Amino acid sequence: MRINMSGLWYSGAAVLEEKKSKSILHPFSVKGYSGLAINPYQGCSHRCAYCYATYEWSPEFYDRIYAKSNADEVLDRQLAIWNSDTIDTVMVASATDAYQPAELRYGLTRKCVQVLQKYNVPYCVFTKSATIIERDLELHRKYRHNCFLIWSITTVDERKRRVIEPGTPPASRLFETIKKFTDAGVCCGVNVDPIMPLVTDADEDLEAIVKACSEAGLNHVFGAMLRLRADIWERIKIALRLLGNADGVERYKQFYGFQEPLEAGYVSAKKWYADQVINRLESLVKIYGMSCEFPDFLGPRRIDRSHTGQTSLHNFIHVG
Numbered sequence: 381m382r383i384n385m386s387g388l389w390y391s392g393a394a395v396l397e398e399k400k401s402k403s404i405l406h407p408f409s410v411k412g413y414s415g416l417a418i419n420p421y422q423g424c425s426h427r428c429a430y431c432y433a434t435y436e437w438s439p440e441f442y443d444r445i446y447a448k449s450n451a452d453e454v455l456d457r458q459l460a461i462w463n464s465d466t467i468d469t470v471m472v473a474s475a476t477d478a479y480q481p482a483e484l485r486y487g488l489t490r491k492c493v494q495v496l497q498k499y500n501v502p503y504c505v506f507t508k509s510a511t512i513i514e515r516d517l518e519l520h521r522k523y524r525h526n527c528f529l530i531w532s533i534t535t536v537d538e539r540k541r542r543v544i545e546p547g548t549p550p551a552s553r554l555f556e557t558i559k560k561f562t563d564a565g566v567c568c569g570v571n572v573d574p575i576m577p578l579v580t581d582a583d584e585d586l587e588a589i590v591k592a593c594s595e596a597g598l599n600h601v602f603g604a605m606l607r608l609r610a611d612i613w614e615r616i617k618i619a620l621r622l623l624g625n626a627d628g629v630e631r632y633k634q635f636y637g638f639q640e641p642l643e644a645g646y647v648s649a650k651k652w653y654a655d656q657v658i659n660r661l662e663s664l665v666k667i668y669g670m671s672c673e674f675p676d677f678l679g680p681r682r683i684d685r686s687h688t689g690q691t692s693l694h695n696f697i698h699v700g
């Protein structure tokens with residue numbers, strides 16, 4: 381991982397570039413959950429210290445953002461020849477924020493969502509966006525029977541947010557946006573992920589987020605503990621230092637049970653500690669009358685190819 385002269389994991393301003401993609405709709409698998417995902421951008425200017433996606437892309441993940449300028453055309457082509465009559469929920473996006481600032485210039489997420497809607501594909505969006513996703517409120521509202529929008533919010537403490545996610549809007553701004561979507565009848569959730577030991581895991585941190593979720597009209601709130609990986613751990617150490625948590629490094633080693641240097645792969649928090657935090661989150665969510673689950677209306681749908689003039693695979697088999 382590159383740490384720059386300022387001792388940070390990112391530079392001042394991200395550079396935007398365009399590239400062409402051959403394929404945009406991909407299967408993915410995380411911790412036993414598998415599905416489909418699209419990523420209209422590569423890289424992310426939100427610059428979260430804990431970002432899991434950095435490893436898979438490039439060392440310039442935060443500083444050089446690639447816009448896949450033909451993303452919507454490629455997605456359209458892939459769906460037109462999709463090898464089944466049905467399709468499961470598509471994640472928009474799995475390894476970047478689809479509504480990061482680059483979307484203002486390129487509008488690729490909007491175009492891809494329009495393609496998904498054209499083919500009757502269910503989708504869920506993961507984002508930390510406020511103003512930019514609000515531009516698409518009407519687009520998602522008219523498809524609300526078939527989509528779920530999830531904001532990843534780790535803290536409502538602005539001092540902590542500026543250190544651990546320097547490129548995201550304040551949580552208070554995100555909750556204003558969420559309220560607009562819930563008022564419009566769009567099914568929304570908050571993913572409190574990752575919960576960072578010593579930074580966002582205290583009862584008062586968790587309750588402040590859950591309370592804000594309830595006030596924003598949400599029904600679905602869930603979360604997960606931070607997982608560590610060598611490059612993430614280097615950034616977390618910087619964040620702990622900036623937050624003035626002098627003994628944090630040693631305590632992380634206790635919570636996760638590792639010695640430096642961290643070996644390849646992920647390290648999860650010890651079960652006794654993770655259970656304690658997640659149980660606390662889930663009990664707060666229930667106290668505030670919300671659910672820790674995804675909504676149950678999402679699921680596989682029949683692809684609508686009527687506008688393409690193509691015979692479905694199903695029809696083809698039976699006619700043939």
Ligand code: SF4
Binds near residue numbers: 424430476
């Ligand atoms: S918003 Fe997501 S993809 Fe972007 S830096 Fe943060 S964690 Fe990584």
